[in-house]
Amino acid sequence: MKYAILVCLMFSAHVQAGEHTVTQKDKKFSQTEIKIKVGDSISFKNDEKDVTHNVYSLGPTNEFELKSQAPGEVSKVEFKKPGTTDVECAIHTGMKLKVTVEK
Amino acid sequence: MKRTVFIIFPVIFLGVAWASSDLSDLKAKYARPKSIPYLDDNKYTEEREILGKNLFFDPRLSGSNSISCSTCHNPSFAWGDGLAKGVGHGHKVLGRKSPTVLNLAWTEKLMWDGRFNWLEGQALGPIGSEAEMNMKMEGPGGLVEKIKGIAGYRELFAKAYPGEELKLELIAKAIAVYERGIISGEAPFDRWINGDEKAISDIAKQGFQIFNGKANCVACHSGWSFTDGSFHDIGVKDNDIGRGKFLKLKSQQHAFKTPGLRNITLRGPYMHGGNEKSLEDVVEFYNRGGNVKRESLSASIKPLNLSADEKKALVAFMSTLTSKDKPVDLPILPR
Numbered sequence: 001m002k003y004a005i006l007v008c009l010m011f012s013a014h015v016q017a018g019e020h021t022v023t024q025k026d027k028k029f030s031q032t033e034i035k036i037k038v039g040d041s042i043s044f045k046n047d048e049k050d051v052t053h054n055v056y057s058l059g060p061t062n063e064f065e066l067k068s069q070a071p072g073e074v075s076k077v078e079f080k081k082p083g084t085t086d087v088e089c090a091i092h093t094g095m096k097l098k099v100t101v102e103k
Numbered sequence: 104m105k106r107t108v109f110i111i112f113p114v115i116f117l118g119v120a121w122a123s124s125d126l127s128d129l130k131a132k133y134a135r136p137k138s139i140p141y142l143d144d145n146k147y148t149e150e151r152e153i154l155g156k157n158l159f160f161d162p163r164l165s166g167s168n169s170i171s172c173s174t175c176h177n178p179s180f181a182w183g184d185g186l187a188k189g190v191g192h193g194h195k196v197l198g199r200k201s202p203t204v205l206n207l208a209w210t211e212k213l214m215w216d217g218r219f220n221w222l223e224g225q226a227l228g229p230i231g232s233e234a235e236m237n238m239k240m241e242g243p244g245g246l247v248e249k250i251k252g253i254a255g256y257r258e259l260f261a262k263a264y265p266g267e268e269l270k271l272e273l274i275a276k277a278i279a280v281y282e283r284g285i286i287s288g289e290a291p292f293d294r295w296i297n298g299d300e301k302a303i304s305d306i307a308k309q310g311f312q313i314f315n316g317k318a319n320c321v322a323c324h325s326g327w328s329f330t331d332g333s334f335h336d337i338g339v340k341d342n343d344i345g346r347g348k349f350l351k352l353k354s355q356q357h358a359f360k361t362p363g364l365r366n367i368t369l370r371g372p373y374m375h376g377g378n379e380k381s382l383e384d385v386v387e388f389y390n391r392g393g394n395v396k397r398e399s400l401s402a403s404i405k406p407l408n409l410s411a412d413e414k415k416a417l418v419a420f421m422s423t424l425t426s427k428d429k430p431v432d433l434p435i436l437p438r
Contacts, residue, residue: 027331051322052402054354068354070402090352091401092333093212 017078022097023047024055024069024089029097038103041078046071054090061085062101129315130296135327139208139283145223145276147283150263155281157259157434158274163249164230166237167192172229172278175201178431181369182285187377192237198343200377203370206328206363208283215359215375216346217334222279227271240271247271255437287328287365288426295423303423310420313413318389320417322403329364329424335401338393339374347399356399368425382418390414 018040023030025047036042044055046069055075056065061083066075079085079101089095141147158164162171175189176182182203184190189201199215207213211220219225229235230246239245250256251269260269260277267273292311294302314320325331334346336357347356359375373379379388388394392406409417 027333050319050403052354054352056352065352068402090350090355091335091358092331093217094332 017041019043021045024053024095027051027089027092027095029087029095032096033098033100035100035102036079038080038082038101039078040101041076042099043074043076044069045074051092053092053095055087055095056090057099058086058088062099126312129311132325133292133296133327133329135289135293136209139286141208141280141283142221142223145280147280148263150259151277151280152284153434154256154259154263155277155279157256157436158278159281160434161436163253163436164236164238164246165192166239170236172226175229175235176204178428181205181366183370185371187372189235191235192233195234197234199375200372202360202362203366204282204285205287205365207285209328210330210332212332212334212360216349217360218346218349222282223275226275226278226282246274250274253437259437288428290365290424290426292420292423293426304419306416307419307423309413310416310418313409313417314420317413318407318409318417319403320389323361324364330361333361334358335361335403336397336399337374337389338395338397338400338404339376339378340394341376341378343376345375353399354401357397358399358401364421364424366425366428368422382421383414386414386417 018037019042020034020036020040021030021043022034023045027048034042044066046053048071050071052071053069054065054067055069057063061081062077062079062085064077066077069075079099082101082103085099085101087097087099139147145151159172159176162169162174164171170192175184177184182205184201187200189197189199191197202215207222213219213222213225214228219228227240230238231240240247242248247270250260257269260267260273263277264273291302291307295308314324323331323333323335334355336345336354337359339357339359344356346358346360349355367382371379371381373382373385374388379385386409389404390407390409393400393404
């Protein structure tokens with residue numbers, strides 16, 4: 001039993017959720033695609049000098065909306081379901097990011 | 104790698120000093136593009152442009168046979184209609200101003216509220232709208248049947264899209280090819296950024312710096328056509344929620360697309376409802392931070408505290424964005 005608990009603890013340490021960062025600068029995301037694992041989170045950081053963004057997901061999975069994000073603000077989103085999610089800025093519609101969440 | 108070295112002389116305008124290297128970098132951001140983008144599945148050919156032009160100017164694309172795309176997007180009015188609000192089927196006044204179709208080949212989200220993607224996806228919208236051109240689109244008596252019934256169009260489609268079935272999608276594609284080529288010509292501003300210092304006045308040069316500095320118009324009106332295609336509530340006081348009808352986000356309530364500024368002196372009245380009569384009125388509107396405070400108001404909209412001279416300089420600068428474009432030859436429509 002002791003060994004079983006130890007193995008479980010070791011295993012859980014290895015599957016710790018990953019943390020990723022995507023920045024917004026010059027009305028662009030720092031990347032156009034990102035692949036993450038279920039349970040991982042992405043910190044969306046507005047790195048602009050004076051431009052506000054409104055990042056949200058178009059779905060079909062992991063829907064979210066970050067509200068208006070002023071320069072310097074960071075918002076963290078956990079992706080709980082597998083699948084792909086298209087992310088855009090509602091204000092600057094040329095900003096596009098595809099998030100692929102793998103099991 | 105070659106590097107350009109700029110000799111730095113400070114240029115002082117209305118109390119704002121800019122290094123000439125900064126000014127050169129700034130000018131470079133407004134350089135005209137070298138080519139027009141077309142979609143991979145709808146490339147440019149002369150035959151497609153000719154077909155699209157005929158369709159664009161043909162009132163038979165409307166239910167009443169009396170309204171064409173060019174009724175509201177008239178080249179004589181810088182591809183708008185010169186009215187505060189468009190006029191649609193049955194001479195009824197529409198809810199918004201007819202926007203220009205100048206320089207749209209680079210724009211993904213179209214219409215004031217961004218509900219259509221690219222010109223290929225937008226072209227049929229106003230034709231099929233009951234309020235606008237009121238054309239039946241599908242089935243007997245619909246647009247495809249009507250166009251197929253005109254021998255001249257059958258020939259034009261066969262040349263433009265050989266082997267392809269004449270259907271709604273193809274009509275939209277042909278119109279889009281024509282519209283993608285509707286580009287404003289070289290304006291005094293372009294000649295200035297290309298090195299002709301006499302192309303615009305000193306006060307207009309001051310206005311350019313205010314546009315990019317104190318007034319921060321560039322936050323949205325950026326790039327060669329002076330728009331980043333973004334959607335904002337700028338504080339126009341009316342009940343139109345704009346993009347908010349399709350996107351239920353706070354920032355998109357009362358949000359409308361940022362229009363480009365090319366040929367802007369020919370495009371009044373201004374704003375989505377034609378509320379502002381002159382460019383001077385527009386500058387006053389922004390200087391007071393819009394006409395209404397509400398939750399959705401863009402963070403970029405706030406009082407600017409511009410002096411009278413600064414406001415004049417801004418208008419002088421915007422006036423340099425108008426080109427002397429060649430008159431458009433109207434097509435003899437196919438029968």
